[in-house]
Amino acid sequence: MINIKTIISDAKKILKEHNLCDNCLGRLFASKLGLASHQKLGKKIRSILRKNNPKSCFICKNMMSKLDTQLSKMYEMSHDYEFSSFLIGAILQPSILDRDDLIRSKFKLQGINSIKGDINREIGKRFGRRTKTTVDYQNPDIVFTLDFKKEECEIKPKPLFLSGRYTKNIRGIPQKQKPCNQCRGKGCYVCEFHGISEFYSVEGKIAKFLYEKFGAQQAKITWIGSEDETSLVLGKGRPFFAKLVNPHKRTLRLGKKIALDGVAIRDLKIIEKIPSNIIRFRSKVAMQVQTENEIKSSQLRNLHKLEKQPIAIYENSGKKNQRHISDIQYKKKSSNSFSLLMKADGGVPLKRFADGVEVTPSLSSILENPCKCTVFDFYEIALTKSL
Ligand SMILES: [Zn+2]
C-alpha cells in the first residue's frame, strides 16, 4: 500500500532543503502513485504543503518549463519532412544528471523515471499530439537529437530503400558515375553533398531523379551486374537497389516507367531493406565478335561445346569462379565476324570470355581463332532466386 502521508512527508523533507519545480517534484513520486502527469502531481503536493513555486529548480534549473523552445525548433525543422513516427534523444548537461542522482540517493528514492526519460516522454507526447505522429523506439522515420547543452536540435530521417529496374536504349551512357573529385563521394559543398557532381551516367540520371523526387541528399545504388558504356539494356531491364540518404519524402506516387533521356526506370518500389545476401542472376546477352582469322560457319558449330562445361574465371585475387552459359545461338556476319546470343550466369566477364584472358574455355580457345568482343547488349536480366 502506498501511503500518501509518507509521500507528503518525504516531499516536505526534500523541499526543506532544495527548491524543485513541479515537474521534478512530481517525477519523484509519480511512479509510486502510477500517475502520468508529473507536473500536476508536483502542483498538488506543493499546494498541500503550501509551498510557493520556486524561482529556480535545484535539479533542472527550470529547463522543464522551457521545453517549448525545443518543441518549436522541432516543429520548424520537421516541417518539410514526411514521417509518421519519430524518436527523441535528449542530451543534458551532466550537472543536471548529477543533481538528479544526488536527490535520489540522498533521500533514498527508488524506481523513479530519470529526468532524461521524463524530457523525452514529455516532449514526445506534445510533439506527437500536434503532428499526429507516434513515438517509435524500434524503427522511427525520423530521429531528433535535442542537445540541451548547446541548445541545438538535429533531425535525422531514416534512409529509404528502393528497388527497381532500368533500361538503356541508346549507346554511350556509362553505367557508373565517377565520384566528386573533391570529396571522393563522401559528399561536400562542391557536389552539394550528393557525392557526385555530374549526371551523364545511368547512376547519375537515376540518382538525380531520386534526389529531386524524394528530396534526398544521396542515392547509393547497388547494381545487379554491370555493363559497358556501349551496351544496351533492353527487355524488362537490369534490377538495382537504391539507398536514399536523408530523404524528405517517404511515399511514392510514380508511374510504372520513368523516362530519363536514354535511360528509363521501371517498377520502382519502396522496400524494407536491401538484401544482404549475394544475389544470383542470369542474363540473356548478345555479343558482337570479331575474329583475327577468317571464320567458317562449320567452325562456329563448335561454340555449342561451351554449353557442356563450366567456364572458369580467374580473378586477380587468385580466386577461381565457375559460371555456366547455355542456349547459344550464333550468326556469321562476315568472314571475320559473328554475333552470338546466349544465356550466361551473372559474373561472366564477357570481353574476357571472348579473348580468353584468364577465362577458360573462351571463344578464342574453342574456335582456335583469336576473338574480340566489340559490343554486348542485354536482352534480359533475371534473378535466379526471387527476393
Ligand atoms: Zn525541475
Ligand SMILES: [Zn+2]
Ligand atoms: Zn564532393
